[in-house]
Amino acid sequence: GAVVSQHPSWVICKSGTSVKIECRSLDFQATTMFWYRQFPKQSLMLMATSNEGSKATYEQGVEKDKFLINHASLTLSTLTVTSAHPEDSSFYICSATGGGPGYTFGSGTRLTVV
Amino acid sequence: QKEVEQNSGPLSVPEGAIASLNCTYSDRGSQSFFWYRQYSGKSPELIMSIYSNGDKEDGRFTAQLNKASQYVSLLIRDSQPSDSATYLCAVGPGNTPLVFGKGTRLSVIA
Numbered sequence: 001g002a003v004v005s006q007h008p009s010w011v012i013c014k015s016g017t018s019v020k021i022e023c024r025s026l027d028f029q030a031t032t033m034f035w036y037r038q039f040p041k042q043s044l045m046l047m048a049t050s051n052e053g054s055k056a057t058y059e060q061g062v063e064k065d066k067f068l069i070n071h072a073s074l075t076l077s078t079l080t081v082t083s084a085h086p087e088d089s090s091f092y093i094c095s096a097t098g099g100g101p102g103y104t105f106g107s108g109t110r111l112t113v114v
Numbered sequence: 115q116k117e118v119e120q121n122s123g124p125l126s127v128p129e130g131a132i133a134s135l136n137c138t139y140s141d142r143g144s145q146s147f148f149w150y151r152q153y154s155g156k157s158p159e160l161i162m163s164i165y166s167n168g169d170k171e172d173g174r175f176t177a178q179l180n181k182a183s184q185y186v187s188l189l190i191r192d193s194q195p196s197d198s199a200t201y202l203c204a205v206g207p208g209n210t211p212l213v214f215g216k217g218t219r220l221s222v223i224a
Contacts (some may be wrong), residue, residue, distance in 0.1 A: 006157075028215070034211060043216035044202070093157045101163040102148040103205065103212060108157040 002028050002099025006106025013084055013113055021079045021109045023094035029074035030096035035067075038091045050077055074078065084113040116141045118205050120215035129224050131191040137203030137215055140184070146206035147179055149188045153199045163189060169199065193222045 003026040013019050025029060031070045048069050050056040056069035066088075068080040077096075081088055089112050095103035117140040127133045135149075137195070146165055150158035162177040164170045164186065170177045176189040185206075190197055200217040 044214050046211060049211055091155075100160075102146070102150075102160050102206075105150075105157040105159065110155075 001051075002026075002096075002104040003105045004030070004096050004099070004106040006094055006109060008109055009107060010110040011109070011112070015085055015113055016083055018080055018082045019084055019111060020088045021092055021094070021111075023077050023096070023106045025096050025099060025104070028096075028099040030077070030103075031074070031098040032096065033071055033077040035069060035077075035079050036093045036095065038093060040091075044071045044093070047079075051060075076107060081111065084111070086113045089113045116205075116207060116213045118203055118213050120201075120203050120218045122216060123151035123219040126130045126221045126223055127193050129222055130196060131193050132199065133193045133220055133222070135188040135190075135201050135203075135218050135220065137153055137186045137188075138180050138184055138206075139186070139203075139205045139213070141205065141213075142181075142184065144181075144184075144205045144207050146212075147177070147186045148204040148206070148212065149175075149177060149186075150202040150214075151197075152202060155199060161204060170197050190220075191218055193220075195222045195224050198222045 005024045036044045048056045048058045050071035058064045071077040093108040094106040124189045149162040152158040164177040176190045178187045203215040204212040
């Protein structure tokens with residue numbers, strides 16, 4: 001079946017640094033990619049939607065200058081958390097359409113900012 | 115505001131019983147409906163999709179859709195401890211992003 005590879009699976013960074021999370025669709029072209037954030041025991045929160053070659057559409061309350069999304073090709077999308085702070089610590093998950101019904105999710109990245 | 119409502123649970127069922135998970139949605143124009151399973155600390159995985167009224171069965175899972183009542187459910191037969199997870203209902207209005215419910219936590223007790 002369709003697979004979205006997400007890396008890294010976990011990362012610890014110092015406050016003020018930037019972290020890049022990468023998602024690749026391995027066996028299909030991802031028409032649209034979505035980025036979610038999930039805090040412990042809470043629901044998925046959609047952060048942004050990106051289409052290949054276009055600027056991402058951010059949900060209300062998500063800072064586009066802090067969470068940089070690049071969808072440079074039909075198989076690759078990246079999320080960069082800039083100037084990370086402890087409150088950005090969360091589980092970040094990408095998902096893609098084009099790989100079958102619904103969304104195909106990446107395995108997630110657990111970010112801890114110390 | 116498109117909404118998808120689920121009972122947060124936890125829903126506790128004994129091993130071997132039928133677990134029934136329910137979901138209601140607000141957008142009558144919704145066309146596609148999905149159930150995802152999410153284990154703690156992991157990302158969601160698709161377990162069922164349904165697009166037309168009625169029942170759809172896949173192994174121990176049955177999805178039921180009633181568009182008139184704006185209701186979709188998931189039945190898990192012969193529940194196993196490994197089914198213990200959070201189940202997310204997702205509804206697709208079309209070309210806009212899927213709307214996810216907050217999930218129902220299922221606990222299957224051995």
